Amino acid sequence: MNTKRRDRVFLLMILPAFIGFLLLFIVPSLMSFGYSLTNWSVYKPNFNFVGLDNYASLFADTKNIAAIKHSITYALVITVLQNGFAILFAVLLNRKGIMANMVKSIFFLPAVLSILVVGFLFQYIMTSADYGLLNNIIQFFGGTPVNWLGNGKIALFSVLATQVWQWTGWSMVIYIANLKSIDGSLYEAAEIDGAGKLQTFRKVTLPLLYPAASFNILMSLIGGLKVFDVVFAMTKGGPGYATETIMTTLIREGFNSGRTAYASAFAVVFFVIVFALTQIITFFLNKWEERIV
Amino acid sequence: MIRTQKFKNVTFNCLYAIIGAVMLLPIYYLLVTTFKTPAEATARPLGLPTTWNFGNYIEAFTAMNYPRAFTNNLLITGIAVIILILISSMAAYVIARSNRLIFKWMFSIFMVGLIIPFQIAIIPLYKIIAGLHLMNTLPGVILIDVFCINLPLSIFLFRGFINTVPIELEEAAAIDGYGTFRTFLSIIFPLLKPIVSTVAILDALAIWNDFLTPLLFLQDPRKAVLLQEVYKNVGPFSTDWTSFFPMLVLSTLPLVIFFLIMQKSIIDGVVAGAVKG
Numbered sequence: 001m002n003t004k005r006r007d008r009v010f011l012l013m014i015l016p017a018f019i020g021f022l023l024l025f026i027v028p029s030l031m032s033f034g035y036s037l038t039n040w041s042v043y044k045p046n047f048n049f050v051g052l053d054n055y056a057s058l059f060a061d062t063k064n065i066a067a068i069k070h071s072i073t074y075a076l077v078i079t080v081l082q083n084g085f086a087i088l089f090a091v092l093l094n095r096k097g098i099m100a101n102m103v104k105s106i107f108f109l110p111a112v113l114s115i116l117v118v119g120f121l122f123q124y125i126m127t128s129a130d131y132g133l134l135n136n137i138i139q140f141f142g143g144t145p146v147n148w149l150g151n152g153k154i155a156l157f158s159v160l161a162t163q164v165w166q167w168t169g170w171s172m173v174i175y176i177a178n179l180k181s182i183d184g185s186l187y188e189a190a191e192i193d194g195a196g197k198l199q200t201f202r203k204v205t206l207p208l209l210y211p212a213a214s215f216n217i218l219m220s221l222i223g224g225l226k227v228f229d230v231v232f233a234m235t236k237g238g239p240g241y242a243t244e245t246i247m248t249t250l251i252r253e254g255f256n257s258g259r260t261a262y263a264s265a266f267a268v269v270f271f272v273i274v275f276a277l278t279q280i281i282t283f284f285l286n287k288w289e290e291r292i293v
Numbered sequence: 294m295i296r297t298q299k300f301k302n303v304t305f306n307c308l309y310a311i312i313g314a315v316m317l318l319p320i321y322y323l324l325v326t327t328f329k330t331p332a333e334a335t336a337r338p339l340g341l342p343t344t345w346n347f348g349n350y351i352e353a354f355t356a357m358n359y360p361r362a363f364t365n366n367l368l369i370t371g372i373a374v375i376i377l378i379l380i381s382s383m384a385a386y387v388i389a390r391s392n393r394l395i396f397k398w399m400f401s402i403f404m405v406g407l408i409i410p411f412q413i414a415i416i417p418l419y420k421i422i423a424g425l426h427l428m429n430t431l432p433g434v435i436l437i438d439v440f441c442i443n444l445p446l447s448i449f450l451f452r453g454f455i456n457t458v459p460i461e462l463e464e465a466a467a468i469d470g471y472g473t474f475r476t477f478l479s480i481i482f483p484l485l486k487p488i489v490s491t492v493a494i495l496d497a498l499a500i501w502n503d504f505l506t507p508l509l510f511l512q513d514p515r516k517a518v519l520l521q522e523v524y525k526n527v528g529p530f531s532t533d534w535t536s537f538f539p540m541l542v543l544s545t546l547p548l549v550i551f552f553l554i555m556q557k558s559i560i561d562g563v564v565a566g567a568v569k570g
Contacts, residue, residue, distance in 0.1 A: 009473040010387040010396065017384035017400050017444060024440040025406055028414035028421055035417065058296060092308070099306045103313040105556055109320070112552045112559070114502035116520050116540045120527060121323055124534055130533075131335045133322055165319070169565060178563040216565045226410045229504050254416045255509060267413040278408055 026037035029271075035264035039208045042258030047106065064266070066242040068154055074245065075224030075277070077157070081164045082220045083213065086171035091205070093172070094179045104176070107169030115166065119233025122162040123149065126234075149235055152242030159234050159243055163227075172218040178212035179205070207292045220282055225274050246270050334535050353539035357522040363547070366518045369431055372501045373438045377447050377496050378489055380439075385451030386477050399453045400452070406445030414441070415509070422510055429513040437506050443496045450495075450566060454488035456483070491562040496553070501548055509550070519544040 036054055038176045040047035058064050087105060093100050110118065116123035117208065125133045126148035148158040182205065228247035231237060237244040237252075254263030326334050353359075388400045410505040411418075418437065427433030458481065466476040486555050504520045511517065517525070523540045552559055 007391070007393060010391050010393070013383040013397060013474065013477070014387040014399060017380040017403070017448065020436070020440040021378070021406065021444055021522055024421065024436060024446075025411055025414060026402065026419065028417035029419075031417035032413055036517065082457045089312070097302070097306070099309045099313075103309045103316075104560075106313045106316050108556075109549070109552065110316075112498060112502065112548045114520055114548075115426075115544045116502075116504045117523065117545050118459070121319060122538075124538075125319060125322065131338065133338050153390075155343070159398055165316070169316075173560050174567040176475065177568065212567065213368055213395060222410065226412060228412075233506075250412065250415070251505075251509075255419075265415055265500055267416065271409060271413045274409060274413075280382060 001129060002063055008228065013039070026240075032264045032267045032271075035261050035267045038261045040261040042260065050261075052118050055269075056263050058262065058265050059268065063241050063244065064249060066241055067249040068240075068269070070225065071225055071246040073276070074156060074160055074227055075221050076168065077218055078160055078163060078167075078224040079220045081160075082168055083216055084173055085164060085168045085217065086175050087206075087209065087213075089168065090172045090175035090179055091201070094176050104169075104173065107172055110166040111170040111171065115163070115229040116233050118162055118166050119159075121232040123234045126158055134193055150239055152239050155235055155239060156243045162234070163230055167220070167223075169213075171220065175209060175212045178209050201279055210289055210292055214257065217281060217285065219280060221277060222274065225270075225277065244271070302540070305485075318536070322329070323538055323541060326535055327542055329535055331533065331535050350539045352536055353543055355521070356536075357540055357543060358517070359522075359543060361515070361516055362519045362522045364501055365502060365516055366547075369438065369518065370497055371433075371435055373435045373500050374493050374496050376435070376439050377443055378492060380442060381447035382451045382482065382485060382489070383477065385448045386455055386481060388448070389452050390463070399449075401446050403445050406441075407449060411437075411441035412505075419509065429469055429511055429516060431511075431516060433510050434489065434506050437510060438500045438503060442503065442506070443499055446566070447496060448490045450488055450492050451485065454485060488565070490558055491565045494559050494562040495566050497551075498548070498559075512514050552558040 002152060015166050027072070037049055037051060038047040039050045039053070093104050093107070124131070125136075128135065128145065128147045128150055132145075132148075134148065139145055146154070149155050186204050187200065188210075190204050195203065226247055227245050231245055231248050235243040237248045246266065246269075250263050250266045254257045309403075322339060325339070325342060328345050328347070330346070333343065371526050384403070386397075387515070418441070420427055422433045422437070427436065462480055463476050466480050471480070500541075502520070504524075507518045507521055511521070514525075523544050526537065526540055
């Protein structure tokens with residue numbers, strides 16, 4: 001076969017994807033780094049180089065530090081909750097029968113809704129106004145109503161709870177597929193050895209869930225760091241700045257306030273956080289994998 | 294023994310019923326509220342409506358410019374998914390079948406997009422899209438949905454699948470005098486059906502539900518997608534929530550119907566996407 005000719009055809013086949021990706025992903029990403037070192041804004045179209053000034057003012061603002069903290073907290077907590085619930089329900093629902101299948105579908109259903117719609121819906125469910133469904137239910141059972149979205153201490157976690165509701169089913173179906181692939185004879189062996197249910201889960205099931213877990217953990221972590229739509233729908237960053245995240249700040253500074261360079265610096269910080277956190281988590285996941293093998 | 298087994302099944306089914314009901318409660322609440330008057334919704338939030346009033350839906354349908362917004366959604370999603378399948382299957386084929394360093398390099402660059410969110414590029418991207426005169430146009434949004442959001446995962450999934458396709462077929466095709474591209478198109482591509490459906494489903498869900506891209510890049514009201522119509526109405530309808538809820542239903546209805554029909558392929562697609570990853 002004429003490899004030279006083949007390579008030329010290969011190049012033509014890969015170029016549409018590569019050029020588009022280069023032009024619309026790689027180049028603008030690099031441009032963010034460049035812009036972050038200037039004082040460009042809608043008020044200063046003729047910008048110049050200012051070094052690390054944007055970073056200095058970015059970190060001097062406690063609101064930004066809070067937004068970064070919120071995103072990281074959100075990402076870590078949702079990773080734990082979403083995967084914890086997903087594994088729990090995967091184990092519970094990994095049975096045959098119409099009921100089990102129906103409930104699996106019900107769990108997955110919220111994942112096809114848009115995050116924005118889920119956010120709006122829960123904004124009404126969690127509101128402290130008279131018609132708030134959640135507080136009505138709590139009062140029905142004799143509890144005291146909670147200001148889910150108006151109390152700055154819990155608002156971020158109220159928002160987060162809606163996303164656990166929405167995405168647990170997605171992770172769960174992946175865990176169920178993984179559970180199905182586990183060799184049944186391992187459980188028989190564990191039973192013969194006299195292992196209890198909990199022990200079997202910890203020593204047999206959990207280690208073998210590694211493939212699904214490593215994927216799901218990274219996905220919820222990255223998804224959590226990007227959180228935007230649901231905050232936008234439910235709290236707009238409020239009350240005060242209690243639910244501001246990296247993305248809500250970046251969009252506000254870059255698009256609403258027109259502080260282009262400043263927002264670019266925020267984007268670079270965002271990049272560093274995503275990169276660092278995924279590296280750390282991958283490190284621990286690899287440790288876990290080594291221990292299993 | 295049989296009796297305890299039966300007892301266990303009943304217990305599990307009761308447990309399932311409870312879990313399922315709790316999960317479904319927010320969606321049930323959304324649906325029943327759409328048929329009520331505000332007074333009734335406040336008085337009996339979880340009760341079935343006393344009269345099934347479809348007036349809220351008609352009002353929502355008009356306020357959202359539903360046919361127009363739906364068409365915009367459909368155009369963006371449909372065209373983007375077709376482009377994604379074509380360009381990512383070709384790119385993945387090259388990556389899977391060539392040992393050339395340059396293609397391995399390109400693959401590594403694509404994979405950056407799996408971890409790094411495109412949001413870090415969003416401000417310069419705004420300038421680039423404006424520079425291409427694609428601001429407030431459907432092609433502008435399609436380009437971003439294709440290249441910034443869905444391309445890396447699509448290539449990754451195609452590559453994983455093509456790696457499992459035996460190369461002997463291509464060798465036979467070469468003996469028959471098939472060229473490289475013709476081999477791909479008429480021998481390989483038809484074999485990719487399962488992964489095409491996985492990629493199409495994952496990409497379609499992501500694109501249909503994407504809000505940030507239209508929010509920033511599609512500010513012409515005539516080109517608004519469904520979610521923008523919902524967002525536009527949240528202010529004016531904030532006190533009239535029984536009229537607002539039908540908009541939430543209408544904007545997600547197409548995907549829910551899609552899910553109810555294609556349930557098995559969607560869930561299989563999600564699983565395949567994870568296992569290959």
